Amino acid sequence: xxxxxxxxxxxxxxxxxxxxxxxxxxxxxxxxxxxxxxxxxxxxxxxxxxxxxxxxxxxxxxxxxxxxxxxxxxxxxxxxxxxxxxxxxxxxxxxxxxxxxxxxxxxxxxxxxxxxxxxxxxxxxxxxxxxxxxxxxxxxxxxxxxxxxxxxxxxxxxxxxxxxxxxxxxxxxxxxxxxxxxxxxxxxxxxxxxxxxxxxxxxxxxxxxxxxxxxxxxxxxxxxxxxxxxxxxxxxxxxxxxxxxxxxxxxxxxxxxxxxxxxxxxxxxxxxxxxxxxxxxxxxxxxxxxxxxxxxxxxxxxxxxxxxxxxxxxxxxxxxxxxxxxx
Amino acid sequence: xxxxxxxxxxxxxxxxxxxxxxxxxxxxxxxxxxxxxxxxxxxxxxxxxxxxxxxxxxxxxxxxxxxxxxxxxxxxxxxxxxxxxxxxxxxxxxxxxxxxxxxxxxxxxxxxxxxxxxxxxxxxxx
Numbered sequence: 001x002x003x004x005x006x007x008x009x010x011x012x013x014x015x016x017x018x019x020x021x022x023x024x025x026x027x028x029x030x031x032x033x034x035x036x037x038x039x040x041x042x043x044x045x046x047x048x049x050x051x052x053x054x055x056x057x058x059x060x061x062x063x064x065x066x067x068x069x070x071x072x073x074x075x076x077x078x079x080x081x082x083x084x085x086x087x088x089x090x091x092x093x094x095x096x097x098x099x100x101x102x103x104x105x106x107x108x109x110x111x112x113x114x115x116x117x118x119x120x121x122x123x124x125x126x127x128x129x130x131x132x133x134x135x136x137x138x139x140x141x142x143x144x145x146x147x148x149x150x151x152x153x154x155x156x157x158x159x160x161x162x163x164x165x166x167x168x169x170x171x172x173x174x175x176x177x178x179x180x181x182x183x184x185x186x187x188x189x190x191x192x193x194x195x196x197x198x199x200x201x202x203x204x205x206x207x208x209x210x211x212x213x214x215x216x217x218x219x220x221x222x223x224x225x226x227x228x229x230x231x232x233x234x235x236x237x238x239x240x241x242x243x244x245x246x247x248x249x250x251x252x253x254x255x256x257x258x259x260x261x262x263x264x265x266x267x268x269x270x271x272x273x274x275x276x277x278x279x280x281x282x283x284x285x286x287x288x289x290x291x292x293x294x295x296x297x298x299x300x301x302x303x304x305x306x307x308x309x310x311x312x313x314x315x316x317x318x319x320x321x322x323x324x325x326x327x
Numbered sequence: 328x329x330x331x332x333x334x335x336x337x338x339x340x341x342x343x344x345x346x347x348x349x350x351x352x353x354x355x356x357x358x359x360x361x362x363x364x365x366x367x368x369x370x371x372x373x374x375x376x377x378x379x380x381x382x383x384x385x386x387x388x389x390x391x392x393x394x395x396x397x398x399x400x401x402x403x404x405x406x407x408x409x410x411x412x413x414x415x416x417x418x419x420x421x422x423x424x425x426x427x428x429x430x431x432x433x434x435x436x437x438x439x440x441x442x443x444x445x446x447x448x449x450x451x452x453x
Binding site for chain 2: 015018019022023026027072073074075076077078079080081082092093096097099100101103104114115117118119122123140142143144145146147148155156159160162163166167170173174177178179227232233236237238240241299300303304307308311312315318319322323325326327
């Protein structure tokens with residue numbers, strides 16, 4: 001009896017320390033990433049359009065994001081009179097839960113991981129579906145036509161691209177026979193999976209651009225037709241929570257792509273964490289680059305591209321993978 | 328017990344995420360100014376008085392995509408356990424079962440394609 005209690009305390013104690021350390025680390029990554037990415041996005045946008053971008057606050061405008069976040073904190077918390085209050089308040093909270101939970105299983109290094117759950121990728125996929133729900137709740141609760149149309153579009157888009165996303169991850173699981181992200185990263189010690197699965201990598205990347213609602217698939221928040229899409233009625237701090245979630249999602253999809261296809265934290269000379277961040281931010285940069293290069297697609301093109309091309313191709317890819325594994 | 332322990336972190340992170348999202352709103356509530364203008368709380372609609380509310384019926388003719396999705400996504404989930412236990416080399420039976428399963432799944436797309444779900448008719452003639 002006494003032994004079991006000590007055992008439980010031991011286990012719980014260890015886990016608690018792990019959680020606290022993990023939480024601190026994850027918050028540094030989340031906030032640092034958001035602050036850095038808002039600055040980078042504006043800087044990249046500026047240079048692609050032959051402007052300088054932000055330059056006034058701090059050296060090279062580096063402190064611009066801090067100034068922006070302080071400004072957002074001081075903004076009035078507006079709640080429009082007609083909104084469905086519970087739903088309206090719930091949406092910004094709900095969109096942040098999957099973002100934070102996903103970080104539990106992402107392996108930053110061989111042991112720098114909050115917890116290696118043996119159903120890791122399922123946890124990520126299950127929680128990331130909550131994002132759609134919160135977008136729908138926010139759009140519906142706002143009682144604004146733009147929000148509602150944006151939300152409905154967003155749901156159609158997200159469910160259309162969720163299937164190619166799943167199907168492009170499956171061949172990797174076929175090869176690694178594991179759901180744990182660390183196992184998958186370890187399985188690429190010799191050759192990265194992108195060498196075996198270039199098509200799956202492309203499909204995953206396209207689908208993840210759509211899942212994060214980035215240009216050229218940013219129809220849910222198409223600013224030229226829908227004002228701001230589902231978060232039209234959100235301002236101040238609530239708006240910035242949506243923003244934070246979006247930038248963190250960019251990091252997360254890139255991190256998953258790196259773990260599944262680009263060898264995760266593997267790399268010569270430099271420590272694993274450094275490699276992980278280099279690869280992840282290279283992919284994030286490609287996402288930023290997309291935004292300032294491609295025009296927005298039409299909505300029927302968007303949906304049909306997924307159903308007519310991405311899904312059949314990923315099915316074929318899956319079958320070929322299954323066949324080759326048997327040889 | 329073992330499986331519950333695995334998800335201990337997930338639960339803690341979810342709770343912390345909720346707390347984290349509430350705290351900046353509380354800070355903003357304490358810091359931010361408040362206005363009492365008449366028009367401040369009106370729903371935004373390009374500067375005009377909002378015309379009724381948003382909860383009206385309108386045509387979303389891509390809802391059929393959602394129907395295919397439901398049929399599809401549930402079935403794709405069955406591929407995950409297959410992927411976990413798929414052996415390399417030998418035992419071709421697994422491969423044949425995979426082909427049969429995927430072909431049956433793909434029928435859903437072929438059916439929808441044939442039904443014309445993926446072609447959008449022009450509603451306004453130009």
